[in-house]
Amino acid sequence: MTPRTSAVAESTARGVLLLTLVVLAFWSTWGRVADETAVGAGSAVVLAPPLGGLLTVSALAWRRRPELPIHDRQSDAIVGTVVLLIALMSQWLLVPRYAGAYVLLHVDVMAAWAYLLGCCIFAFGLRRTGRFWATWLVLAVASPGAMRLVMYLLGGGPWAEAAVVATVVFAGPVVVIVRGVRRGRPSARVQWAGPAVTARQAWRSVPLLLVVGVALWLAPLPGGAETRLGHGPSGPAGPGQNVPAGWTERSVQDFQWAPRMFGPSATLYRQLLRADAPRADWDQLMRPRQAVVQTLTVSDPGQLDVYPLEMTYDLTNARVGDPEPVDLGHGITGRYRTVVDDDRLLTWSLLTFTWTRSSDHVQRVSVLTVDDHEYDAEFPETVHVAGSTFGRMLSLLLRGSASVTASGPQDKDLAMLTELGTNLVEAQWQTQ
Structure with missing residues (x-):
């Protein structure tokens, strides 16, 4: 050799x-x-x-x-x-x-x-x-x-x-x-x-x-998100969710940029709901509560992992709490989290669940409330791959997880979101 x-x-x-x-x-x-x-x-x-x-x-x-x-x-x-x-x-x-x-x-x-x-x-x-x-x-x-x-x-x-x-x-x-x-x-x-x-x-x-x-x-x-994927109704899925009894849809918003992030057939739909009647256990001043329901529909479940829910909201100076499991019925388990927005000095609550709809669609549904109970309360805006994502990741790198994690229990709207989420899930089965 x-x-x-x-x-x-x-x-x-x-x-x-x-x-x-x-x-x-x-x-x-x-x-x-x-x-x-x-x-x-x-x-x-x-x-x-x-x-x-x-x-x-x-x-x-x-x-x-x-x-x-x-x-x-x-x-x-x-x-x-x-x-x-x-x-x-x-x-x-x-x-x-x-x-x-x-x-x-x-x-x-x-x-x-x-x-x-x-x-x-x-x-x-x-x-x-x-x-x-x-x-x-x-x-x-x-x-x-x-x-x-x-x-x-x-x-x-x-x-x-x-x-x-x-x-x-x-x-x-x-x-x-x-x-x-x-x-x-x-x-x-x-x-x-x-x-x-x-x-x-x-x-x-x-x-x-x-x-x-x-x-x-x-x-x-x-x-991955597929480990939390539940089985929803087998009928065809619309861009949003059927409104449960006791709530009225005030406005809707369809985001046309969704296919750029989540695939050509993806849709992202946002519904603003308002309770028909006030409840003292939800608001001591007897003001009707409001909630935002955001539905992301994709053809492949893997897309839910590529861009997690946190990336569709502006969380530049916000801290997110640890998720807490919530039983929503029909075998669906949601995840309840609180977000402390240091910019607006507000706390908002978030309930999320993912499920299959028909044989070729997967949905990620999030129900959002804020601690401002006024009629004209501002909800966090839905955004796409924004500078807030980069800022949040940079803060994670330089300051650690404590800079983006909310500490201590924040269960202000846990009961309300659990009831609304359960009724929302049930409303989808009733129309099948």
Whole structure:
């Protein structure tokens, strides 16, 4: 076996080992991506960056240029350890912190690329790994959250998804090839460098990479909305809900931008209801209460995980309480939460449930009340991927979950929403 053939075989063995480690360390992640794709969450876009990175690696290898014989194993150890720590912190700290936006952001996928980068630095050396800068740039820039945002800005739908995937897959190789053509032929005065990291040095790093891989494998992942999906009436679903007895529909609003976020057939409908008669247990001043019923109808249940309910309201300076289960009858379980709006100095209560409607529709229904009981009370506006979402995520990163979480029990409208939610569910069955 020639020295060149031996070097190629050794590099191939290291590469196969590292890819195996990444697959096994993030086995749960790849399983979740497959499950999300099956239920229509569009998570197949997560596969575009590794495919683009693979093509970029091929382009860089084809345009191989000479390297200076400079190498520092101590630098490899320092930088590689820092990158592995970033992967661990992302998986154990950021994934739970952004549990509500797990499918949208898929921070664990970015942790997988960080783990792969750290492994490559230990196995091949910092300088040799840096030769493939364009590959790491593709993996870093084309994050799941960034790709979904671009898809939304392009109007959503399959054409936007295809355009984003094609750009991610082919942008890196094209840049590498064009850059190589402009730079011309390599200089003959610089000799090709041998293996930057010897086989002994590389394989001595394997135990550390295994330990980190096991720690990543043990990290739990958040649950999905499909685990809370109930079975609703089997009849055809309208854009909104049938109004239960004792309530009157004051106004309706149909949001035309819903297909951009939730798919071409999605609808988002908002109904303002007002009680026909006041009740002392709902308001001591005997004012008729009001509530907003918001219905999101999609064809694929996975879309409910991509953009959770919190992203359809402006929660820039709001704190959301922990969910409390509520039995609404017919096997439907709702989730009651309170939101403290520090901007408006208001507290609003939210009851949410998800269910299947007919054989090809899924609905997320939310019933909302505010502690302002006046006739002209303002309810939180329904918004789409707004700056409030970015501000909320930045606050989570810098200040922790306490900055967006309401503490202490807030059960002001629990009884009212439980009754209204139960009657709302019953009203849908009565019309079947």
